[in-house]
Amino acid sequence: xxxxxxxxxxxxxxxxxxxxxxxxxxxxxxxxxxxxxxxxxxxxxxxxxxxxxxxxxxxxxxxxxxxxxxxxxxxxxxxxxxxxxxxxxxxxxxxxxxxxxxxxxxxxxxxxxxxxxxxxxxxxxxxxxxxxxxxxxxxxxxxxxxxxxxxxxxx
Amino acid sequence: xxxxxxxxxxxxxxxxxxxxxxxxxxxxxxxxxxxxxxxxxxxxxxxxxxxxxxxxxxxxxxxxxxxxxxxxxxxxxxxxxxxxxxxxxxxxxxxxxxxxxxxxxxxxxxxxxxxxxxxxxxxxxxxxxxxxxxxxxxxxxxxxxxxxxxxxxxxxxxxxxxxxxxxxxxxxxxxxxxxxxxxxxxxxxxxxxxxxxxxxxxxxxxxxxxxxxxxxxxxxxxxxxxxxxxxxxxxxxxxxxxxxxxxxxxxxxxxxxxxxxxxxxxxxxxxxxxxxxxxxxxxxxxxxxxxxxxxxxxxxxxxxxxxxxxxxxxxxxxxxxxxxxxxxxxxxxxxxxxxxxxxxxxxxxxxxxxxxxxxxxxxxxxxxxxxxxxxxxxxxxxxxxxxxxxxxxxxxxxxxxxxxxxxxxxxxxxxxxx
Numbered sequence: 001x002x003x004x005x006x007x008x009x010x011x012x013x014x015x016x017x018x019x020x021x022x023x024x025x026x027x028x029x030x031x032x033x034x035x036x037x038x039x040x041x042x043x044x045x046x047x048x049x050x051x052x053x054x055x056x057x058x059x060x061x062x063x064x065x066x067x068x069x070x071x072x073x074x075x076x077x078x079x080x081x082x083x084x085x086x087x088x089x090x091x092x093x094x095x096x097x098x099x100x101x102x103x104x105x106x107x108x109x110x111x112x113x114x115x116x117x118x119x120x121x122x123x124x125x126x127x128x129x130x131x132x133x134x135x136x137x138x139x140x141x142x143x144x145x146x147x148x149x150x151x152x153x154x155x
Numbered sequence: 156x157x158x159x160x161x162x163x164x165x166x167x168x169x170x171x172x173x174x175x176x177x178x179x180x181x182x183x184x185x186x187x188x189x190x191x192x193x194x195x196x197x198x199x200x201x202x203x204x205x206x207x208x209x210x211x212x213x214x215x216x217x218x219x220x221x222x223x224x225x226x227x228x229x230x231x232x233x234x235x236x237x238x239x240x241x242x243x244x245x246x247x248x249x250x251x252x253x254x255x256x257x258x259x260x261x262x263x264x265x266x267x268x269x270x271x272x273x274x275x276x277x278x279x280x281x282x283x284x285x286x287x288x289x290x291x292x293x294x295x296x297x298x299x300x301x302x303x304x305x306x307x308x309x310x311x312x313x314x315x316x317x318x319x320x321x322x323x324x325x326x327x328x329x330x331x332x333x334x335x336x337x338x339x340x341x342x343x344x345x346x347x348x349x350x351x352x353x354x355x356x357x358x359x360x361x362x363x364x365x366x367x368x369x370x371x372x373x374x375x376x377x378x379x380x381x382x383x384x385x386x387x388x389x390x391x392x393x394x395x396x397x398x399x400x401x402x403x404x405x406x407x408x409x410x411x412x413x414x415x416x417x418x419x420x421x422x423x424x425x426x427x428x429x430x431x432x433x434x435x436x437x438x439x440x441x442x443x444x445x446x447x448x449x450x451x452x453x454x455x456x457x458x459x460x461x462x463x464x465x466x467x468x469x470x471x472x473x474x475x476x477x478x479x480x481x482x483x484x485x486x487x488x489x490x491x492x493x494x495x496x497x498x499x500x501x502x503x504x505x506x507x508x509x510x511x512x513x514x515x516x517x518x519x520x521x522x523x524x525x526x527x528x529x530x531x532x533x534x535x536x537x538x539x540x541x542x543x544x545x546x547x548x549x550x551x552x553x554x555x556x557x558x559x560x561x562x563x564x565x566x567x568x569x570x571x572x573x
Contacts, residue, residue, distance in 0.1 A: 073465075075493040076457055078500050082245065084457040086465070090488035093462040101458050120487045141458050 033064040038087040042094035045140060049095070054134040062132050066144065070100070072112065072121040072152075077102075080109040085123060087142075100142035102127060108149050115152035124151040180217035180346075183436060183445030186428045191216055191231040192404035194428040195369060196346050197238075199400050199509045200520030200527045203560060207387075208334075208375050209511060210564065211252070212528070213238050213402035215428075216370040218344070221569040225266050227311035228341065229285050230256040230370055233420050235405045238374060239294075242383040244394035244501035246454040248401075250381060253290040254339060254372055256308065258283065269310075269317050276307050276327045284310070289337055291380075302337075306330040309340025312368075314572025322567045329562060336375040342565035343556045344369045345528045346433075349549040356476045360550025366569055372402075373563035378511050391512040394499050399506030401431035401453055426450055431505040432496070432523070433532045439463050453504035457493070461503075464496070465489050469540040481541035492539060495523050528558045528565065 033040075041061060048057045070085040076099065077083035084099040102125070104112075112123060127147035134140050186193045198212035215236060219228050230236065235255060239248035261282050262270065271280035285308035291300045309325035312318055329338050350363035378387050381398055388396040408422030428449050430436070440448045440463055451459055465488030470481035497503035498510075509525030522530040534548030541547055556566035 071487070073487055073490050073493070075490045075497055076461065076503060078497070079502070082502050084461060084503075086488070090462075090466050090484060090486065093466070099458050099461040141455055 031060065033061065034067055036064075036066065038068055038070070038094070038100075041142075042088070045134070046095055048134065058132045058134055061129050064129050065126060066129055067124075067126050067150070069122060069124045072116065072123045074116075074118045074120070077112075080104040080106075083109065100144060102147045103130075103143070103145045104147045104149075108147060111149045112152050115149075116154050119154045122151075122153050122155055123149065125149055180437075183449055184442070185446045186449055189406070189427060191229075192234045192406055192427050193217055194402050194404055194430045196433060197400060197402045197430050197507050197526070198345070198528055199507050199525040201509075201511075201515055201517045201525070202375055203517040203564075204562070205375075206516050207378055209378050209381060209398075209509070210562075211238050211374040211376065211400060212345075212563075212565065213372045214342075214345070214369045215372070215402075215404065218364070219341070219368040219370070221312060221366070221368055222314075222571040223311075224313065224571065225268060227268055227283075227313065227571075228368070228370060229258065229283075229311075230254070230287070230308065230339065231406075232256050232258055233407055233410075235424055236372060237403045237405070238372065239401050239403060240381050241399040241453075241504075241506060242381055242395060244397065244399070244499065246399060246456070246502040246504035246506060247452075248294045249383070251290075251292040251294055252302075252374055252376075253292055254287050255290070256285050256287045256339075258285050268313055272316065273310065273318055273324060274320070275324060276310070281310060284308070285339075287339055302332050302335055303330050306337060306339070309338070311341055312568045312570045314570055316572065318570070321570065325567065334377045335380070336373075336562050338371070338373040338563035340371065341368045341568040342371040342563070343554070343568050345554055345558070345565055347531070347551045347554045348533050349551050352549070356472065358549045362551045362555060365555035368568040371563065371565055373565065375562055382511060388512045391510055391515070392499055393512075394501055396512040397499050397501060397508045397510050399431070399453070399501065399504065399508045401429055401506050403429040429453075429505075431507045433526070434536055435505045438469055439467055441468065453506050454502065456496075456504045457502075460505075461493070464492050467492070467540055469537070470542065473537075473541055479541055479547070480543050480545075482543060489542075491542070495539070498524070529554065 044057045048054045070087050072085050077085060081103050083102045085102060087100055088094050088098055125147050127144035130145040131143035180195045193215060195214045195217045200210050202208040202210050216228055235253055238252040240250040241247055242249045268283050269280050270282055273281045286305045287308060288301055289303040291302050307328045309328040312321045318324060325340060328340055329336060344364045344367045346364055347362060348364055349358040349361045351357045351361055379385050383395040390396055403426050405424035405426045407420035408425050411419045431453060436445055436448045440460055448460060466484045467489060473479035473481050493503050498508050507526055509520060521527050522532050522535055531552055537548060538546045558564055558566055
């Protein structure tokens, strides 16, 4: 076997090996977060602030479909396209991303309004985390799209 | 003994206690190092002389001593000073009025601001002058219209020897184009407060902003120029019947200091200061986020800073230090404050909102529906923040100089040598 052939085989092997790596990384970076709560995201954001791993957190979470329960305060949520909800109790706010912004799927805000009117409301929803703006220098912004109401009750 | 001051209004007999601070004067660490770009207060009211016009005031460069020569205060040449208007309730600006300044020195071989008495803006004795361009920018499509160019900035009120009759000279700086009036220059600081608040809430009616000046931008604009669709709304309850206003200042991203010549600026403009309501960044946003607040946009205020509004620190401090009797934050948070930031179903944000519908008059322009110059916003906000059914205040209830009834409405600046 010539040196050239050996080199070609080594390169080919490396290429195959490299081609598998992204898949492995994908598995590591994009786990199933459908059962992850806002507390899980808050924990990762706190860690990101200490470790500088903002990009990794964004890669893990952006695009994920999430199933959360939050509190809807009517003055913060009057529009289907711009509704902020409290992901944590008022007295125990998270450091980052405490009031995510929701964009409802058609007809979904009406369901919420029908259930709770203008009163505070426990909102269980499914939505896609479409935008997660993170850095150490700007406030964290969490946006969920295509939000569908799973349940809503006053209180 | 702890110093207290208390005013109780109405029927309430509850004991209240007081705190206050300058509206947004040196309120954040970074802007505290950039005085010329520091936005201190915003006012908005229907014009007292023409109910079809809205008056917008944006003050910058805080707490200026009148005798501050030889380099008297001015606007920064490398900054953009913006007055931003949202007219559809989404907390995103639809219009921006932008001021850009230039400085000229007639004779660089003297240290003097003026080389003799000044009786007009054209006086050759006025050695240091500023002019500005005023742009109206459509934020939806980015188009820009220059409304004024080469407009003069009113000079500093150096003293009686330099300006034997200052105010008529200063008022020569008023310009009008297409129905829009503009004034830029020093004025008496219109915000009144007891700044002893920063000595552990030790306020007691001391008028600490008396006798100082500020740099003011004043606009009087036809309401139809600002309203959505160019038409003044007829309903007072529609989302588009309120406009939301905030002022901001931006600096170039990069400055290179050189040993051999003046510095160079490069890069895009970065917002370094903003203000809508009085006192929000000052006493609601905590230290760790104050600079972030100045960099961010009102549309993101709830997502970014909503926690501080829903559970504000002020009533806790009032209770802790002055035993004020403010109730604890309810479990759902202070949604009453959020509601004040979101009239007519608009998106909550730190914007000074004012109703511009047909029939609105100057008499209705009082905080939080706009903000008149004479409004005691410190007392109003303390009362709202504490929420114990007692009207509380800092004991400073009026400006040291009366406001005027004609444009630019702010009082003449204090003289450096009265």
